[in-house]
Amino acid sequence: MKNTTHFGFKQVATNDKQSLVRDVFNSVASKYNLMNDVLSFGAHRLWKHYTIASSNVKISDKVLDIAGGTGDLAIEFRKKVGDSGQVILSDINAAMLNEGRKNLTNKGIFGVEFVQLNAQQLPFDSNTFDCVSIAFGLRNVTDKDQALKEIYRILKPGSCLLILEFSTTDSVLLKKFYDFYSFNIMPKLGGIIADNEASYQYLAESIRKHPNQETLKNMVLDAGFDFCEYHNLSGGIVALHKGIKV
Amino acid sequence: MQSFAIFWHKQAVILERALNHLVINSRVNIDALNGKTIGLSLQDLPLDVHFICANNRIFVLSATDKSTDVDIKLKSMIFISLLQGEDLTELLRQDKINIHGDAKTAQLLVDLLKEVDIDLEEMASKHTGDIIANQLGKLTRKFNHIGTQSNNPFKIIKDGLSTLLINPIKSKRYKHKNS
Ligand SMILES: C[S@@+](CC[C@H](N)C(=O)[O-])C[C@H]1O[C@@H](n2cnc3c(N)ncnc32)[C@H](O)[C@@H]1O
Numbered sequence: 001m002k003n004t005t006h007f008g009f010k011q012v013a014t015n016d017k018q019s020l021v022r023d024v025f026n027s028v029a030s031k032y033n034l035m036n037d038v039l040s041f042g043a044h045r046l047w048k049h050y051t052i053a054s055s056n057v058k059i060s061d062k063v064l065d066i067a068g069g070t071g072d073l074a075i076e077f078r079k080k081v082g083d084s085g086q087v088i089l090s091d092i093n094a095a096m097l098n099e100g101r102k103n104l105t106n107k108g109i110f111g112v113e114f115v116q117l118n119a120q121q122l123p124f125d126s127n128t129f130d131c132v133s134i135a136f137g138l139r140n141v142t143d144k145d146q147a148l149k150e151i152y153r154i155l156k157p158g159s160c161l162l163i164l165e166f167s168t169t170d171s172v173l174l175k176k177f178y179d180f181y182s183f184n185i186m187p188k189l190g191g192i193i194a195d196n197e198a199s200y201q202y203l204a205e206s207i208r209k210h211p212n213q214e215t216l217k218n219m220v221l222d223a224g225f226d227f228c229e230y231h232n233l234s235g236g237i238v239a240l241h242k243g244i245k246v
Numbered sequence: 247m248q249s250f251a252i253f254w255h256k257q258a259v260i261l262e263r264a265l266n267h268l269v270i271n272s273r274v275n276i277d278a279l280n281g282k283t284i285g286l287s288l289q290d291l292p293l294d295v296h297f298i299c300a301n302n303r304i305f306v307l308s309a310t311d312k313s314t315d316v317d318i319k320l321k322s323m324i325f326i327s328l329l330q331g332e333d334l335t336e337l338l339r340q341d342k343i344n345i346h347g348d349a350k351t352a353q354l355l356v357d358l359l360k361e362v363d364i365d366l367e368e369m370a371s372k373h374t375g376d377i378i379a380n381q382l383g384k385l386t387r388k389f390n391h392i393g394t395q396s397n398n399p400f401k402i403i404k405d406g407l408s409t410l411l412i413n414p415i416k417s418k419r420y421k422h423k424n425s
Contacts, residue, residue: 054259056262056303130301158301
């Protein structure tokens with residue numbers, strides 16, 4: 001690994017990135033769900049709905065949601081796998097996991113396990129899961145290649161990885177609007193609603209630093225996956241990558 | 247042709263859900279296909295799909311350059327006649343279909359596709375923009391039915407809304423005529 005890496009548009013020591021990301025999510029945890037709805041105009045729910053619809057998860061499956069935060073995906077996976085299945089909601093950040101726990105309890109969802117972990121070192125046996133998901137989490141991970149390799153290891157043959165993440169739009173008009181919105185409006189809203197302009201500035205910057213659709217697809221294949229394809233959502237502002245381990 | 251490729255890409259998701267719906271409800275048994283990767287391409291349309299069968303489920307992917315265990319190449323009209331019950335061996339004998347690999351596996355896939363509750367025949371037979379737009383409504387309706395696996399009107403509306411917002415081209419409300 002290189003000695004420095006990006007944290008938004010800043011270059012920081014690789015060893016420092018994890019704690020900087022932790023600070024961001026510590027500071028937004030309590031307002032995270034509200035901000036998600038406001039900033040995406042509710043569209044994050046639809047992107048997640050599409051992710052679940054593409055998951056191929058069924059009754060009795062074992063599913064791991066990485067960087068799961070407040071647990072939106074875990075809730076839906078829990079409904080799909082039933083009592084005979086297993087869903088683990090995991091995140092590196094204890095504050096986010098706590099929000100997840102509260103959210104699930106408030107929604108009457110029980111039976112989901114919570115594990116605090118770093119996507120780069122997954123504490124599970126090889127060939128364990130039928131599906132692993134990571135939504136809006138990969139761009140925060142310091143060593144993405146390592147995380148992808150770990151995910152590949154713990155997936156069973158005949159199972160899939162789903163990466164839902166901000167991506168790159170080809171539409172010039174959409175890009176203009178999106179750039180203006182994310183660098184001028186989003187941080188301001190973060191300041192007003194969550195009293196945290198800097199974290200939402202990081203959010204906007206980290207999206208721009210994240211690999212585009214094709215680069216991420218190649219990273220998934222390089223990690224060992226036999227197949228990978230992606231679907232652009234909302235004109236490519238978000239993409240869902242699906243990696244298959246045969 | 248480009249619009250058909252995009253159109254098909256989205257349909258692969260629908261087809262995958264439909265096939266797995268059959269597996270989940272024990273309407274088909276895919277044991278014999280376990281571990282197999284099958285490529286299906288229509289020679290007269292930019293349609294190239296891989297079916298990956300493993301872990302008692304099927305993945306449908308479009309456009310990959312990975313090699314497959316069995317490769318089926320045929321014209322769209324022949325594909326339609328297969329789905330309508332034409333004998334695969336007979337078509338093979340007449341050189342109307344090109345199979346690399348085990349023909350029995352190909353037959354199993356064809357049998358599976360025949361069971362699917364979406365109109366593959368129409369999908370393959372009509373490929374001009376207007377007709378595609380027309381087909382989308384029908385497919386989306388079937389997709390909603392399969393996808394929700396319930397008669398819950400709220401879920402159906404939610405699915406429809408998702409389709410409209412994140413994949414407008416697939417929506418019933420999609421009025422734009424592709425050229
Ligand atoms: C934007 S939130 C996404 C939460 C949730 N998946 C969603 O879609 O609403 C990103 C999450 O990634 C987590 N995260 C960041 N780095 C991580 C790492 N290395 N391993 C696991 N989780 C990480 C953060 O703590 C945060 O909860």
